Amino acid sequence: MIKIENLSKLYQTNKQQVQAVNNVSLNIEKGEIFGVIGYSGAGKSTFIRLINRLEEPTNGTVSIQELDITNMSQAQLRKKRQKIGMIFQHFNLLWSRTVFDNIAFPLEIAGVPKAKRSEKVTELIHLVGLSGKENSYPAQLSGGQKQRVGIARALANDPEVLLCDEATSALDPETTDDILELLVSINQKLGLTIILITHEMHVIQKICNRVAVMESGEVVETGDVLDVFVRPKSATTKRFVQQLNPLEHEQDKLQNFITNHDNSEVIKLHFIGNDAKRALITEIVRKFDVEINILQGSIAPTREGAYGTLYIELNGEKDILSKTIQFIETSGVEVEVLRHA
Numbered sequence: 082m083i084k085i086e087n088l089s090k091l092y093q094t095n096k097q098q099v100q101a102v103n104n105v106s107l108n109i110e111k112g113e114i115f116g117v118i119g120y121s122g123a124g125k126s127t128f129i130r131l132i133n134r135l136e137e138p139t140n141g142t143v144s145i146q147e148l149d150i151t152n153m154s155q156a157q158l159r160k161k162r163q164k165i166g167m168i169f170q171h172f173n174l175l176w177s178r179t180v181f182d183n184i185a186f187p188l189e190i191a192g193v194p195k196a197k198r199s200e201k202v203t204e205l206i207h208l209v210g211l212s213g214k215e216n217s218y219p220a221q222l223s224g225g226q227k228q229r230v231g232i233a234r235a236l237a238n239d240p241e242v243l244l245c246d247e248a249t250s251a252l253d254p255e256t257t258d259d260i261l262e263l264l265v266s267i268n269q270k271l272g273l274t275i276i277l278i279t280h281e282m283h284v285i286q287k288i289c290n291r292v293a294v295m296e297s298g299e300v301v302e303t304g305d306v307l308d309v310f311v312r313p314k315s316a317t318t319k320r321f322v323q324q325l326n327p328l329e330h331e332q333d334k335l336q337n338f339i340t341n342h343d344n345s346e347v348i349k350l351h352f353i354g355n356d357a358k359r360a361l362i363t364e365i366v367r368k369f370d371v372e373i374n375i376l377q378g379s380i381a382p383t384r385e386g387a388y389g390t391l392y393i394e395l396n397g398e399k400d401i402l403s404k405t406i407q408f409i410e411t412s413g414v415e416v417e418v419l420r421h422a
């Protein structure tokens with residue numbers, strides 16, 4: 082659906098050059114929610130603005146439904162942009178216009194007749210949950226409501242893709258979740274492809290199918306959200322995953338809870354997808370003569386399934402311990418032995 086090839090942006094100021102985006106290639110499928118995560122300065126905003134040519138690339142191409150937008154004339158681009166919706170961190174609403182008129186604005190520009198405009202705006206207001214607020218002005222709305230107006234406005238011309246530039250970064254956690262749920266429901270109802278940029282792993286976890294991690298203008302890791310969460314490769318990705326469960330990566334803190342018997346093993350279990358629902362610990366104690374000391378556990382749902390980790394200490398005879406671990410391994414749950422008996 083969206084093909085990005087060798088995309089680069091070099092900013093050139095009097096004093097210095099900044100390679101904001103460096104040779105990025107990605108394919109984004111129709112109907113998916115694709116997240117790009119990175120720390121401040123990684124190049125995310127530049128990247129998303131290159132997709133609709135709010136920034137001109139220095140190199141590379143962006144094709145949307147096989148049409149190369151990097152080669153379009155300004156007139157063609159204006160037309161194509163009607164099919165690329167965008168929402169912003171600070172909403173970018175027109176403050177002197179009502180909710181209704183803000184949402185109608187892109188339809189006016191596209192030359193849609195008044196009656197049709199009105200019908201469409203009413204439909205969108207309902208879709209984003211703003212019924213009753215038609216005549217309010219942006220200043221009379223909460224942050225979440227303002228972003229709902231931004232979303233409705235972005236959807237006015239039935240876009241093929243929605244670009245979200247840190248769309249929830251100015252919102253409190255609860256409102257963030259409401260807006261994320263709205264994005265998922267729009268994605269499902271309209272089959273809309275969504276590309277979002279964020280610095281919060283929570284946003285990726287909650288709604289994305291796939292993710293790319295950006296660092297210094299480059300994509301350092303990309304993949305299905307569940308895979309990237311369970312097996313993060315780059316140091317940056319590991320730090321982002323850690324945002325979700327900071328304790329999990331502090332294995333040294335577990336030391337206080339380990340009994341340190343001679344015959345004990347400390348293991349870490351990874352439950353992925355349906356395995357996360359499994360009563361594995363019960364199965365183990367029924368089958369083997371071992372004691373289990375649960376040290377720490379967490380579970381995180383993603384759109385692609387849940388993943389959980391559990392640290393346990395097993396106490397028992399050496400051969401029974403190794404049989405227990407064999408049993409866990411053959412059950413499909415991943416085991417990492419952290420300390421051997």
Ligand SMILES: Nc1ncnc2c1ncn2[C@@H]1O[C@H](COP(=O)(O)OP(=O)(O)OP(=O)(O)O)[C@@H](O)[C@H]1O
Nearest residue numbers: 092094099101119120121122123124125126127128
């Ligand atoms: N118009 C510009 N002129 C010169 N340099 C720029 C310009 N816009 C961005 N940059 C530089 O490009 C790099 C990437 O910036 P960008 O805003 O794309 O990153 P980001 O990941 O979105 O960060 P943030 O979350 O802080 O916005 C930074 O070093 C930034 O200073």
